[in-house]
Amino acid sequence: MSSGLRSGQVAEAAGVNIQTLRYYERRGLLAEPERSSGGHRLYDEEAVTVLRVIKAAQRLGFTLDEVTELLETGRHRHGRVVPGLQERARTKLAEVDAKIADLTTIRATLATALEAGCDDLTVCAANACCPIPFTGLAEENRHAGPCC
């Protein structure tokens, strides 16, 4: 009989640190596994799957708290009011879009600074025609212009 996977094997299979297993267990993401007579953890195959699910969800931008809720929602969906994956994915998608938009603005500013030939922030800050937005760091459009 397969006596179960030891923590090292599970960690290896899922590509995480052993400490991470215990960390997830403490956080309630990973169920407490069986133990050997000596107290060593013995996992079943499912643990590896759960770890992969966690990593996939993290990769999609969910925090560990969010992943915890997602897993729990799946476990006991007893008419809870907890929003499911669909709902959360929609929200997350909006967040990702916002991040992309923000980074796109940043990208544009960097590109403009390169084009303008900016090479010294302190000089630029004193120079009214520098395209870097030193005031009003709020994230809106900044049109390019010749500088320095």
Add this chain to the structure above:
Amino acid sequence: MSSGLRSGQVAEAAGVNIQTLRYYERRGLLAEPERSSGGHRLYDEEAVTVLRVIKAAQRLGFTLDEVTELLETGRHRHGRVVPGLQERARTKLAEVDAKIADLTTIRATLATALEAGCDDLTVCAANACCPIPFTGLAEENRHAGPCC
């Protein structure tokens, strides 16, 4: 006599916390200002400008360590070993592009999961036709060019 700006005034003018001033001073981003006879900091106008420069650079994705170097490079351009803003901005632009590419992949995955109607990660993980990549999402480096 303009006796200088007190830390509260500088913080207010630059839109940062007073503690942040001392934090930046400790980190070497902000020069140590004059002191009143009683030991209170007295800043000049330039301090506000430096703070704005720091915030702008942060906003462009530079870490405080990087900002420190950028400011030092400007101050005394000793040798050409240290890359200037141009060089660093070019590097940072590539980093930002990588992040955008990464987020775009994530966005696409989320959108696909929504389309497919995924609503339970543990079910999905057991389901071969789920579009969420449970294996292979391990690391964050997907940005090195077109792979397919």
Add this chain to the structure above:
DNA sequence: GGTAAACCTGTACCTGGGTACCGGATGCAA
């Protein structure tokens, strides 16, 4: 039965960018 690797618990530490709290000193106006 010996030994080395793997594992156990508990606690402390890491990164990055700040914030908060403390008890005491200063600045400034009335």
Add this chain to the structure above:
DNA sequence: TTGCATCCGGTACCCAGGTACAGGTTTACC
């Protein structure tokens, strides 16, 4: 002079997501 706002230095703490270490067991293999 009194009273209150502000500031001082030092230290501790916050967030997330882990990672590392110490000192002691257990397991596996020869």
